[in-house]
Amino acid sequence: MADDKDVLRDVWFGRIPTCFALYQDEVTEKEAEPFYLLLPRVSYLTLVTDKVKKHFLKAVKPEDVEEIWFEYEGTPLKWHYPIGVLFDLHASNTVLPWSITVHFKNFPERDLLHCLSNSVIEAHFMSCIKEADALKHKSQVINDMQKKDHKQLWMDKFDQFWAMNRKLMEYPTEEGGFRYIPFRIYQTMSDRPFIQKLFRPVSPEGHTHTLGGLLKEMYPAAITHDAGPKQGSVCYFPPASSLACMPGPRLCAAGRAVLRCQ
Amino acid sequence: MENWRCHVRAELIRRDGSQKDPYAGVFRSLFQLQDQCEIRQHIWEDVQSQSLEQDGITFVDLHRWLRESEHLSKKLSQTVSDLTCVLYFKEAEIQYWQSQVCRYRQEALSLARGSNTMRATLNQLEFTVERQAKELAALQKEHTRLREGMVEAWKEKGELLQR
Structure with missing residues (x-):
């Protein structure tokens, strides 16, 4: 477990340099300077953006202020996804800092949940x-x-x-692992926002499953097509029960699917 | 450390090297400058027209130093509180590991005790085997002697019948 702590510490301290800008049509009082922030990957947008809100409120008329929400290149950002997941899902190929647009009006009811506190x-x-x-x-x-x-x-x-x-x-040593591995594979190119199924850490024959095994079963495209390990390269997959020790967002090799272990 | 841990850590370090590290210093400086700017702006608003000068030090300077000191002291007290918190959890962690050491020590003791019992049983069984081997040898000897006796008796019987 001590080794898992080191891995988890590295996950925990992951940061994304971000530039927030107010949506042009909502600027009413005076021109708002962009606001820069290092966002922690394992947090939630609305939790770490108090300063952003305070900064941009100066540029908006009080009567125009509704609930704050964020958008990246036309996609509303779901506050209930961890920041790292949002970045890896929508902007992993973008030039840093990550440019997020801030809105105070026209809340997209169909795409986002309200977050009032x-x-x-x-x-x-x-x-x-x-x-x-x-x-x-x-x-x-x-x-x-x-x-x-x-x-x-x-x-x-x-x-x-x-x-x-x-x-x-x-978990007790005699049980050899968790009952099931809690995981989600987030996807952008599908109607289903994520894949979530029951997956045991050990096969019926007693072999320990790995992340590779999980992806092969749940999202085979991640292994076989565009993201399969190149010939001659070495690819390590952690045992699936160790995977569950990492609560932060994990980017899987597929590029379009983001694996997040709860 | 197992291979996958090394791999994951190396990838995380590589990711931070390309995403976090190049910007961390710039962002830190920017936040400090923003803080200072905010303080100065407050002071400027407070004393826009009432700057008095004594011994070359203006009221604005004094006010700025005061605000900056207050800000720094607030940050320091936060750091001290964070460190105290970390210390508390480190202590809790040490206690946890001590309890784990204690648990494994108990397990090692009970295993050693079991091993001693098994060794004693093994010795006893070896002794029994040795004793039974000796008994078997004696029985085999007795068996040979009796067989010879029987052969002798058959011989005598044959002679008596002839007579």
């Missing part, structure tokens, strides 16, 4: 954690935790998060 994001995050634990331990670990432990998972300090997350990643 940070407690909504926290509730969404906790529901993801609970869903993952239901798959891993039949919810035994999360149900044994107290309210303050849940709060600790939500805090933005890595060591505090890790102290609690470690409990969610343990």
Whole structure:
């Protein structure tokens, strides 16, 4: 587990340099300068953009201010996807810094959920954690935790998060792994926003599954076509149970599918 | 560390090298400049027309130093609080690892105890085998002697019948 902590720490401290600009048609008071921010990959847009909101509110008439939302090249950005997932899904080939457009009007009701306070994001995050634990331990670990432990998972300090997350990643040695691996494969080129199925960490013959095995079964195109490991190259796939130790967004080799382990 | 961990970490480091690292320094400087700019703007708004000069130090300078010191002290106290928090969790982590060491020590002790018991059983079984081998040899000897006796008795019987 100590080694997993090192991997998770690297995931945790991933950042994306971003440039926020107010949508041209919404500028009414005075020209707004763009706002630059290093966004943490394992957070949510609406959680880390208070300063952005404050900055652009100066340039908008108070009566024009509705709920803030973000867009990248015409695509509204879903606040309930982690920032890293959004970037890898929509903008991984873009030139940095990532240019995001800020809106205060015309909220796209069909594409986005409303997020009126940070407690909504926290509730969404906790529901993801609970869903993952239901798959891993039949919810035994999360149900044994107290309210303050849940709060600790939500805090933005890595060591505090890790102290609690470690409990969610343990399993009895005799069981050999989790019941199922909680994962999602996000896709942009499909009607389904993501693929999510039951997947055991060990095959019926007793072999440990790897990320490669998971992708082969759930998203074969990721392995066989454009993104298959080139001949002569070496490609390591972590065992699937270790994969579940990484809660952050993971970009799989396919380029268009983003694998996120809950 | 297993190969996949090395690979994942190397990829993450490569990703940060191309995405985060080239911008981190510039962004940090930008935030500092924005903070300073904001403070100065506040001061400017506060004392637009009332600048008094004493010993070459203007009121504006004093005000700016004060605000900057306040800002720095706020940041320092936040850092101290963060570090205290980290220390607390490190201590909790040490306790966790100590409990793990204790658990594995107990397991090692019980395994050693089991191994000793098995060794004693093995010794006992070896002793039994040795004893039974000796008994078998004695029985085989006795068996040979009895067979010879029987042959002798048959011989005597034959002679008696002839007579």
